[in-house]
Each structure stands twice: as C-alpha cells, then as structure tokens.
Amino acid sequence: MAFRDEKLSENVPGRYYVDVLCIDCDLCRTLAPSNFDRGPEGGFSYVAKQPESPEEEASCGKAMEECPTKAIGDDGSSS
Ligand code: SF4
DSSP, rough: OOOOOOOOOSSSSSSSEBBBTOOOHHHHHHHHHTTTTOOTTTTTTESSSSOHHHHHHHHHHHHHHHHOOOOEEOOOOOO
C-alpha cells in the first residue's frame, strides 16, 4: 500500500502517485507508458501525467494492481 506522505516529489499533482517503495522495476512504465516515466537519474518511476482517458485510467489502475512493491497510490481525487 502506497502512502501519500511518502510520495515522490517528481509526481505531477493529482490522483495517482508513486511513493518511496518504488524499486524501478519498469512494470508501470510498460503498462501505462503515457502516464509513468523514469526518474532523470533512474532508481524510481513517477507519475508524469495523470490519466486523461478511460484507456489511460485503466492502464494506471492495472499498474497499481500489478506493482510488485505496491508503490503506486490512488487517493481517489481528480485534482
Ligand atoms: S511498477 Fe511499482 S516498483 Fe515498478 S517501477 Fe512502477 S512504481 Fe516502481
């Protein structure tokens, strides 16, 4: 389970975020390449764009489900 208090500062504001549990495994970037990106020096992924379509929403949800360390959070808000 991801925690809002531990979200990475690189995440764009909004519903989804990645926290410090990320191990840079690449799965979220593969499942939702429009929304997740790798940190500039590697080591973690972050939410680069919040989902803007049902397809992107589904991909982000899938990434959250599949993340091996449960580092992706969804605070349920749209702002
Ligand atoms: S799937 Fe989870 S652990 Fe893997 S890069 Fe994405 S946020 Fe990090």
